[in-house]
Amino acid sequence: MAIQERVPMREQAPEERIKNFKSVPLGYSPEEAVSEAKRCLQCKNPLCEIGCPVRMKIKDIINYIANEDFKSAFLLSKSDNAVPGITGRVCPQEEQCERKCILGKQQKAINIGKLFAFTADWAQENNVVENIQIEENGKKVAIVGAGPAGITCAVDLRKLGYKVSLFEALHMAGGVLQYGIPAFRLPRDVVDYELSFLEKLGVDVKLNSIVGQNIDFENLRKEYNAIYLATGAGAPKFLGCAGEKLKGVYSANEFLIRVNLMKAYKFPQWDTPIICGDKVGVIGCGNVALDSARCAKRLGAKEVYILYRRTKQHAPARIEEIMHAEEEGVIFKEMVSPCHMTGTDDGWVNGMQLMKTKFEGVDKSGRKRPVKIEDSEHIFELDTVINALGTTPNRLFLSKVTELETYEWGGIKTDNNYMTNMDSVFAGGDALTGGSTVIEAMGNGRDAAKNIDEFLGSK
Amino acid sequence: MEHIITRKEKLNSADFVMDIVAPEVAKKFKPGNFAVLLTIANGERIPMSIERADGDKITMYIKRLGKTSSELDTWKVGDSFHKVIGPMGTAPTLKKFGTVIFASDLVCGHAENSALCRELKKMGGNHVISIQSFPTKDDIYPEKELSKEYADEYILATEDGSVGRKGHYLDIVKEILEERRVDQVFAGGGIPPLQKLSDLTKKYNVPVMTTVRQIMVDATGMCGSCRVFVAGEQKLACIDGPMFDGQKVDWESAISRLAMFKGKEAEAMECYNEKIKELK
Numbered sequence: 001m002a003i004q005e006r007v008p009m010r011e012q013a014p015e016e017r018i019k020n021f022k023s024v025p026l027g028y029s030p031e032e033a034v035s036e037a038k039r040c041l042q043c044k045n046p047l048c049e050i051g052c053p054v055r056m057k058i059k060d061i062i063n064y065i066a067n068e069d070f071k072s073a074f075l076l077s078k079s080d081n082a083v084p085g086i087t088g089r090v091c092p093q094e095e096q097c098e099r100k101c102i103l104g105k106q107q108k109a110i111n112i113g114k115l116f117a118f119t120a121d122w123a124q125e126n127n128v129v130e131n132i133q134i135e136e137n138g139k140k141v142a143i144v145g146a147g148p149a150g151i152t153c154a155v156d157l158r159k160l161g162y163k164v165s166l167f168e169a170l171h172m173a174g175g176v177l178q179y180g181i182p183a184f185r186l187p188r189d190v191v192d193y194e195l196s197f198l199e200k201l202g203v204d205v206k207l208n209s210i211v212g213q214n215i216d217f218e219n220l221r222k223e224y225n226a227i228y229l230a231t232g233a234g235a236p237k238f239l240g241c242a243g244e245k246l247k248g249v250y251s252a253n254e255f256l257i258r259v260n261l262m263k264a265y266k267f268p269q270w271d272t273p274i275i276c277g278d279k280v281g282v283i284g285c286g287n288v289a290l291d292s293a294r295c296a297k298r299l300g301a302k303e304v305y306i307l308y309r310r311t312k313q314h315a316p317a318r319i320e321e322i323m324h325a326e327e328e329g330v331i332f333k334e335m336v337s338p339c340h341m342t343g344t345d346d347g348w349v350n351g352m353q354l355m356k357t358k359f360e361g362v363d364k365s366g367r368k369r370p371v372k373i374e375d376s377e378h379i380f381e382l383d384t385v386i387n388a389l390g391t392t393p394n395r396l397f398l399s400k401v402t403e404l405e406t407y408e409w410g411g412i413k414t415d416n417n418y419m420t421n422m423d424s425v426f427a428g429g430d431a432l433t434g435g436s437t438v439i440e441a442m443g444n445g446r447d448a449a450k451n452i453d454e455f456l457g458s459k
Numbered sequence: 460m461e462h463i464i465t466r467k468e469k470l471n472s473a474d475f476v477m478d479i480v481a482p483e484v485a486k487k488f489k490p491g492n493f494a495v496l497l498t499i500a501n502g503e504r505i506p507m508s509i510e511r512a513d514g515d516k517i518t519m520y521i522k523r524l525g526k527t528s529s530e531l532d533t534w535k536v537g538d539s540f541h542k543v544i545g546p547m548g549t550a551p552t553l554k555k556f557g558t559v560i561f562a563s564d565l566v567c568g569h570a571e572n573s574a575l576c577r578e579l580k581k582m583g584g585n586h587v588i589s590i591q592s593f594p595t596k597d598d599i600y601p602e603k604e605l606s607k608e609y610a611d612e613y614i615l616a617t618e619d620g621s622v623g624r625k626g627h628y629l630d631i632v633k634e635i636l637e638e639r640r641v642d643q644v645f646a647g648g649g650i651p652p653l654q655k656l657s658d659l660t661k662k663y664n665v666p667v668m669t670t671v672r673q674i675m676v677d678a679t680g681m682c683g684s685c686r687v688f689v690a691g692e693q694k695l696a697c698i699d700g701p702m703f704d705g706q707k708v709d710w711e712s713a714i715s716r717l718a719m720f721k722g723k724e725a726e727a728m729e730c731y732n733e734k735i736k737e738l739k
């Protein structure tokens with residue numbers, strides 16, 4: 001029997017959505033969710049679960065949905081994942097749970113992500129919350145950084161009875177979920193709702209608290225039994241080439257922070273401005289690059305280019321993002337490598353020197369290696385350049401705590417138990433890995449919570 | 460914690476001073492630090508130099524310029540900020556230099572002038588020369604807000620010569636450097652004069668530390684908006700600065716980048732004026 005395709009996801013039409021920052025997928029209706037869930041074979045050996053970094057009980061959750069017991073589906077999903085509505089929207093499912101689904105690739109595999117987003121939204125609409133009894137154990141843990149890793153570790157430790165203080169540098173919790181990923185991919189009411197759980201649990205969220213700057217790290221060490229560092233990898237990398245000083249050249253982080261955290265798309269009702277020209281070039285082809293490109297479209301740019309040294313088939317971005325970007329008119333200029341930016345007399349960027357590339361051999365990770373083709377330099381006219389070359393660990397904290405051992409590239413060193421070289425100080429998330437995914441960071445936070453509990457329990 | 464305004468006074472027709480309750484910031488303040496102000500939960504994050512910390516309060520000198528500062532100028536004693544975050548930035552290392560000059564010509568520079576001279580004097584072992592220049596007589600701050608009392612030598616100047624010495628601080632620093640040995644110069648305020656001052660001190664082989672104001676967004680080192688190029692290396696004004704060795708700063712790009720949002724700032728101001736009109 002031919003396998004039925006997945007229940008299609010209704011979406012805002014591309015012409016419409018490039019005029020707003022509202023969610024692109026419109027979400028399953030209960031009927032659609034049930035039909036999608038009913039396609040699941042309820043495998044004896046559910047491979048999908050092996051694909052999920054936090055081993056969500058996918059099969060059973062889907063079974064509840066198929067039987068219209070959305071409440072049980074939601075509560076079960078919450079037992080392994082503090083923010084299922086968020087991960088359902090931003091996990092690279094085609095690389096994880098859905099990749100392993102026995103029904104096959106892409107349009108065949110169960111749409112696990114969207115089903116989980118559905119149950120989380122349903123729970124929010126129907127005010128379904130977990131009932132958690134906490135037995136206080138009197139011990140205190142400080143967590144630095146309220147991104148996915150810090151949040152997960154905070155929730156797990158709080159459930160175990162620890163008093164948890166969560167220190168966040170910015171004026172909002174969420175890390176990349178708040179300042180990086182745009183609202184058309186991850187609506188902010190979803191983020192706000194799933195994070196409001198922290199306060200309900202009794203986690204003490206301390207915003208505007210920059211550990212190492214206005215909060216003293218040594219004091220934290222005295223005051224708390226253990227510390228978990230989840231400061232992320234938010235420092236932008238630059239090319240280090242000529243022209244980076246020009247006006248109109250942004251790091252993707254600046255562009256996205258202005259748009260997402262500071263709501264520059266609502267300027268001048270909101271205070272922070274952004275200048276996005278007509279012809280925008282984004283260097284790179286990961287999620288960050290595509291998010292920047294799609295924001296630029298929504299800010300009214302006429303032409304938006306992704307400048308990438310490989311082809312989009314080899315890009316690290318999620319497939320859904322690439323598809324959505326193409327539908328929205330983002331142009332992929334493949335097999336080019338940036339050399340430097342050119343500018344006008346009054347200091348605005350007006351173009352980029354590019355070189356063509358070709359594939360030659362493979363690199364360490366086994367991917368085809370792009371090399372520059374000699375004498376292929378050419379100037380490509382642009383009036384805005386967004387640099388999405390990746391980020392490195394936030395160095396403010398690291399520069400203030402010199403005793404902490406780090407790798408040369410800035411990542412924090414830990415042993416297999418996520419313990420750093422400093423007594424009772426653990427670390428995780430992007431601060432350790434230099435950048436991965438929301439769910440990997442969460443898995444990290446969860447493992448660290450277990451280790452911290454074992455460490456403090458045995459003390 | 461409520462960040463209540465406990466004092467607000469006019470400094471001149473555009474500048475005003477505010478004392479704000481911010482005990483955590485006051486406790487850790489070092490001269491040269493700044494704070495980030497959030498007027499409302501959803502507002503901008505505005506960097507502002509700290510003039511002094513006294514008990515649980517900090518003092519700031521603010522210029523009415525664009526939308527946010529104009530709005531602030533309508534605030535009164537008893538109003539409060541959503542949040543005052545700080546101290547931010549890396550304060551310069553102070554020591555017994557010998558003869559030290561602090562020169563300033565603009566609001567933030569004047570605040571830093573007081574802050575640093577006060578500290579240099581307190582440390583002892585320094586001969587502190589403070590120079591403050593204003594365009595004309597009406598712009599001069601009230602006497603108690605000048606850094607006179609913290610300096611061993613104090614020079615007040617106006618560009619038109621209406622009060623005090625005639626000229627900009629640049630003219631006065633040049634005179635002093637010609638005449639005698641100076642061990643260290645500090646300066647803050649308008650950016651173009653800082654470039655000139657850096658060239659000048661280089662000629663006389665005197666080290667100079669300058670405040671390089673740049674547009675900030677997060678002020679925690681995550682966006683790169685405030686990047687400054689020092690000795691060919693990229694630094695972030697919010698966490699590495701804002702004070703840098705002026706002789707090594709790429710001033711051209713600093714001046715250019717500071718003006719990046721000029722058009723947008725005018726737009727914000729227009730929108731604000733419209734709103735005010737409607738309210739009236």
Ligand SMILES: Cc1cc2nc3c(=O)[nH]c(=O)nc-3n(C[C@H](O)[C@H](O)[C@H](O)COP(=O)(O)OP(=O)(O)OC[C@H]3O[C@@H](n4cnc5c(N)ncnc54)[C@H](O)[C@@H]3O)c2cc1C
Binds near residue numbers: 169175429439
């Ligand atoms: C634009 C963008 C799009 C992405 N898209 C996806 C996607 O679609 N799917 C996916 O799975 N992953 C995506 N990622 C990657 C993913 O978001 C990260 O891997 C994940 O957020 C890492 O979590 P974290 O908790 O380690 O760090 P972060 O989310 O970076 O959080 C760290 C937090 O620590 C705070 N902090 C830093 N220093 C201090 C200090 N000294 N004191 C107090 N607080 C501090 C920061 O302000 C921040 O809030 C994306 C990343 C970006 C930038």
Ligand SMILES: Cc1cc2nc3c(=O)[nH]c(=O)nc-3n(C[C@H](O)[C@H](O)[C@H](O)COP(=O)(O)OP(=O)(O)OC[C@H]3O[C@@H](n4cnc5c(N)ncnc54)[C@H](O)[C@@H]3O)c2cc1C
Binds near residue numbers: 507509526566568
């Ligand atoms: C380290 C530092 C210390 C400062 N200290 C003082 C001070 O003591 N007193 C004072 O009055 N001002 C100070 N400023 C400048 C102050 O932050 C801006 O003047 C203020 O944000 C203006 O806001 P606005 O909406 O009124 O004006 P806008 O119309 O937004 O801007 C007017 C001008 O202010 C500057 N500016 C605007 N936004 C920013 C920003 N986010 N970061 C930096 N500069 C900006 C630009 O040069 C701009 O042209 C300081 C800035 C920095 C970076």
Ligand code: SF4
Binds near residue numbers: 053056112
């Ligand atoms: S957390 Fe991510 S990988 Fe795991 S089941 Fe949910 S969507 Fe799939």
Ligand code: SF4
Binds near residue numbers: 039041100101103
């Ligand atoms: S592998 Fe696919 S079909 Fe099997 S249980 Fe998981 S989701 Fe259902």
Ligand code: FES
Binds near residue numbers: 681684685686697698
């Ligand atoms: S203001 Fe963002 S890095 Fe300095």
